[in-house]
Amino acid sequence: MLRIFLTSAAALCLAAPAFAQYTRPVPYPIMPPPLFEQAMFLGTRSETGEPGAGYWTNRADYKIAATLSPSSNMLRGTEEVVYYNNSPDTLRSIVVNLYQNLHSPGVRRTESVQVTGGMSVSRVTLNGKDLVEHQYNPFAWPRQRQPSEGYRITGTKLTLSMFDGVAPGSSVTLGFSWSFEVPKQGGAPRMGQDGEVWYIAYWYPQIAVYDDVYGWDLDPYAGEGEFYMGYGDYDVSLTVPEGWLIGATGVLQNPGEVLTESVRERLAEAARVHEVVHVVTADERRPGASTVDSRSGTLTWKFKAENVRDFAFGTSDKYLWDAAHAAVGDLDGDGATDETMIHALYRPGAITWDRAAEFSVFSIEYLSKSLWPYPYPQMTAVQGIIRGGMEFPMITLIGGNRDAERLMSVTIHELAHMWFPMIVGQDEKKYTWMDEGTATFNENDGEEAYWKKSLWPPEQQTYRMLVRSGLEESSMVHADSYRNGFARNIASYAKPGIALHALRGIVGNDRFYESLREYGRRWAYKHPTPWDMFNTFEDVLEMELDWFFRTWMYETWPLDQAVAWVERDEDGSVVVSVADLGLAPMPVTVRVTYDDGSTENQVLPVDFWLEGDTVGTLTFRAGTPQKVEIDPDGYFPDIDESNDVWERPAATTRGSK
Numbered sequence: 001m002l003r004i005f006l007t008s009a010a011a012l013c014l015a016a017p018a019f020a021q022y023t024r025p026v027p028y029p030i031m032p033p034p035l036f037e038q039a040m041f042l043g044t045r046s047e048t049g050e051p052g053a054g055y056w057t058n059r060a061d062y063k064i065a066a067t068l069s070p071s072s073n074m075l076r077g078t079e080e081v082v083y084y085n086n087s088p089d090t091l092r093s094i095v096v097n098l099y100q101n102l103h104s105p106g107v108r109r110t111e112s113v114q115v116t117g118g119m120s121v122s123r124v125t126l127n128g129k130d131l132v133e134h135q136y137n138p139f140a141w142p143r144q145r146q147p148s149e150g151y152r153i154t155g156t157k158l159t160l161s162m163f164d165g166v167a168p169g170s171s172v173t174l175g176f177s178w179s180f181e182v183p184k185q186g187g188a189p190r191m192g193q194d195g196e197v198w199y200i201a202y203w204y205p206q207i208a209v210y211d212d213v214y215g216w217d218l219d220p221y222a223g224e225g226e227f228y229m230g231y232g233d234y235d236v237s238l239t240v241p242e243g244w245l246i247g248a249t250g251v252l253q254n255p256g257e258v259l260t261e262s263v264r265e266r267l268a269e270a271a272r273v274h275e276v277v278h279v280v281t282a283d284e285r286r287p288g289a290s291t292v293d294s295r296s297g298t299l300t301w302k303f304k305a306e307n308v309r310d311f312a313f314g315t316s317d318k319y320l321w322d323a324a325h326a327a328v329g330d331l332d333g334d335g336a337t338d339e340t341m342i343h344a345l346y347r348p349g350a351i352t353w354d355r356a357a358e359f360s361v362f363s364i365e366y367l368s369k370s371l372w373p374y375p376y377p378q379m380t381a382v383q384g385i386i387r388g389g390m391e392f393p394m395i396t397l398i399g400g401n402r403d404a405e406r407l408m409s410v411t412i413h414e415l416a417h418m419w420f421p422m423i424v425g426q427d428e429k430k431y432t433w434m435d436e437g438t439a440t441f442n443e444n445d446g447e448e449a450y451w452k453k454s455l456w457p458p459e460q461q462t463y464r465m466l467v468r469s470g471l472e473e474s475s476m477v478h479a480d481s482y483r484n485g486f487a488r489n490i491a492s493y494a495k496p497g498i499a500l501h502a503l504r505g506i507v508g509n510d511r512f513y514e515s516l517r518e519y520g521r522r523w524a525y526k527h528p529t530p531w532d533m534f535n536t537f538e539d540v541l542e543m544e545l546d547w548f549f550r551t552w553m554y555e556t557w558p559l560d561q562a563v564a565w566v567e568r569d570e571d572g573s574v575v576v577s578v579a580d581l582g583l584a585p586m587p588v589t590v591r592v593t594y595d596d597g598s599t600e601n602q603v604l605p606v607d608f609w610l611e612g613d614t615v616g617t618l619t620f621r622a623g624t625p626q627k628v629e630i631d632p633d634g635y636f637p638d639i640d641e642s643n644d645v646w647e648r649p650a651a652t653t654r655g656s657k
Contacts, residue, residue: 024583025557026610027550032531035213044212045529049536050522056086057526060207060232067239067298068182068198068315075203076179083174083207085166092165094172095216096158099202100180102221103188107155110224110480114187118180121205124151125175126162156221158205176205189223190390190397191312196347197319197384199397201312209427211527219429224488225479226428226435229309231525236303240315242294243287245280247345247380248313249394250305258291258299263321270323271341276357280321282348290321305376305393307525309425312392314382319345322357326364329373340364340374346383351401356381356411363412366446371419372517379418381411391417409447416442424523431530432488433475433553437496438516444497456501459494460637466490467639472556476530498637499552505635506548506587507541515540547585547610557583561630562643563590564615572622577615578604578630582639585609588616591632594623595648601632624648 039045043054061084066077085091101107104118124131132150151160166172180203185194191201202221209217209230217228238246255264263279270277280290287293305311322344331338342364344356360381368374376394386399389410396414398407416439420426426434444455466472466486473487475496482488504512519528519536534549551557560582567575578588588604602618609616628646631638638644 024580024585024609024612024614026612027547027555027585030531030534030546030550030554032529036529036531039213042212045532047535048539049519049532049534050539051526051532054088055526056088056212057231058086058210059084059230061234062204062232062311063235064204064311065237065239066204068200070193070198070241073182073193074179075182075200077177077204079176079178079204081174081176081205081207082171083166084171085168087210087212088168090165090167091210092162093216094160094162094166094174095208095210095218096160096174096176097202097206097208097221098153098156098158099206099221101153101156102202102223103180103183104155108220108222110222111189113189113223114183116181116183116187119178119205120180121153121158121176121178123175123177124158124160126160127173128175131160157208157218174207178205185385190386192385194385197314197316197382199312199314199382199385201310201390201392201397204311206310209527213529217427222480224482226432227310228427228429228527229425231307231309231425234303234305234308234311236305236311237300238303238313238315239298239300241317242291242297242299243285244299244315244317245285245290245319245321245345246301246313246315247319247343247382247395248301248303249308249311249392250303251377253302253304254300258301260289260292263290267323267341271325271339276322276324276361278320279323279343280319282320285317285319308376308393309422310393312395312397314345314384314395314397316345316347316384318347319382320348321345322354324357324361326361326368326374326379328364328368328375331373331375338373340376341378343378343380344382345380350383352404352407353383355404356383356398356407359408359411360415362408362450363415363446364418366412366449367416367419367442370442370445370513372520374418375423376418379415381414389414391415391422393418393422405447405451408450409443412446412450413439413443416446419520423525424520425525425527427527427529429479431476432479432492433496434528434530434533436492437475437500440493440497441500444501454634456498456634460498460634463490463494463498463637464639466494467556467558474556475553495637496553499548502552502586502636503537503545503548505589505631505633507543511541547606551584551586555584558639559584559586559636560640560643561586561588561636561638562640563628563630563646566625566628566646568622568625569619574620574623574625575617576620576628577617580609580614580616581643586636589631589633589635590618591629592620592625593627593629595626596623598623 043052046052061082063080068075098119100119103116134150134152149163183192185192191199209228266277266279284290324342325339327337342360346353364374380395389398391414398410420438421435428435447455471487473491475491515537518540538545562579564577564579585606587606591601593599600620604616626648630644
């Protein structure tokens with residue numbers, strides 16, 4: 001061979017960075033934990049990623065009545081919940097989440113919060129019978145026999161014990177009465193009040209998940225990590241002052257009892273016309289104009305929601321109200337396009353929020369096309385109290401004053417969560433990346449479709465910053481266990497989103513989305529683990545991908561591939577040598593651009609690196625190369641982009657043509 005093109009930069013790239021002095025690891029197979037293996041043995045999970053023939057989920061149906069008193073800043077509620085045991089196990093206890101106890105004195109927390117005293121539970125019933133609270137004694141002899149019926153509150157968990165238990169295929173009815181002070185803005189993650197807007201979340205006793213892998217979810221709510229929730233139907237009555245508007249999970253059941261005729265007419269108009277309708281304007285925010293008058297000074301709004309994993313609501317007498325509708329595709333298979341209502345509640349002066357309904361319409365329609373049709377009858381965005389955004393079934397809370405691009409970004413991210421984890425019920429605490437990574441992926445794709453520009457380069461740069469800082473941590477770390485917020489954010493959001501984008505670069509856009517949609521179809525309204533997701537992708541793509549998921553989800557290996565040198569063979573063929581200087585094995589797409597403007601692409605498969613090689617070559621057709629690029633379409637987060645491109649020097653070596 002005649003080595004006729006070699007830049008000094010390309011030569012320097014062979015001086016490996018510090019991490020390359022170690023032998024590059026070969027990713028070992030992903031080994032699911034023993035409890036997952038046991039679930040496969042019992043037939044509730046499978047090696048293909050499909051739910052097993054014996055898969056089951058328990059559910060809880062809620063009937064809740066609550067009153068919010070803004071003047072005293074208290075919420076009081078009563079609840080009846082029917083819990084259905086579809087598991088093969090007799091349940092001798094039931095675990096209940098009391099999320100507001102994050103604000104109790106002495107509770108373990110991962111962030112600073114306002115200490116309000118937490119949730120005061122005044123009554124607990126089992127099938128109509130009052131239960132007695134048993135006080136927790138941390139100094140008691142460990143084997144001391146616990147009372148066989150009653151309940152005990154420990155931190156953010158209430159554990160209810162029963163004489164007979166709940167047999168497989170049966171149900172039990174629980175009752176609760178409770179109250180709590182609503183935390184101030186900044187005094188609670190993801191909810192609270194600022195004196196004008198009250199956003200109420202994690203506000204009622206909620207039955208914890210009992211699943212086929214781990215049993216009861218005993219993870220406490222510590223503030224940072226989010227949630228793992230079961231599915232059920234909700235019948236909720238909310239009493240607030242007259243003149244106050246409510247946006248909530250579910251569909252309003254009694255509009256004639258709370259909304260004026262003019263407001264109801266505008267809502268009907270928003271369901272017909274293809275534009276945003278101003279349902280309540282600035283000068284209509286008062287009883288008699290937005291809501292009906294009430295002799296008692298309060299109104300009770302009634303909502304119902306089916307097959308959701310939570311219920312949240314926002315309320316204020318300052319809100320404006322916009323509405324529209326979105327086309328979601330053929331949801332029920334009858335050949336007709338189905339629609340969902342879109343609502344936006346916001347305060348005057350909130351920058352660009354007059355476009356919130358528009359952004360929500362686009363987000364729901366885009367995600368319904370790229371994933372699968374949005375299944376719920378409405379989607380609401382409310383403004384206020386937090387810096388970022390937070391998702392709940394059929395409703396999202398978005399805070400801060402934002403320009404149009406930033407509001408659009410948060411809107412599509414939070415609405416992407418309606419698919420993951422609201423429909424696909426993943427565990428956000430143990431595996432935050434499963435939700436935030438998929439939402440980041442869909443957010444970037446959606447923004448690219450809306451703004452006609454790619455968001456992937458800045459996402460990759462943020463990840464590269466973390467790698468270079470030396471602070472990177474694995475995406476498989478529990479949400480409450482990261483050492484710093486920067487590492488948590490990148491490991492949970494940017495890196496898994498980038499990894500999904502990279503996988504698309506490997507298999508192609510159509511095959512990638514086929515796999516993602518099939519994963520969603522298999523696990524809608526169920527509780528998948530990472531191994532179910534991995535197995536589904538391998539099954540649909542018919543590829544062994546342990547090396548990929550091990551590299552990007554478990555490890556912190558950097559990717560650094562470089563153009564080592566460019567040669568022309570005796571017959572004029574172009575030979576490109578690629579050096580693998582990092583630890584992350586990935587296939588290499590190489591594009592040669594010739595002096596006549598033509599191009600040729602070739603791929604060096606990942607198997608080359610998995611066999612232990614560190615330099616590989618590809619031979620291209622004869623011609624004079626002008627430029628050689630690694631990953632020319634920008635799918636991979638290579639940490640050193642400077643050695644990814646070779647360009648023909650202005651002055652070539654002797655003998656070149």
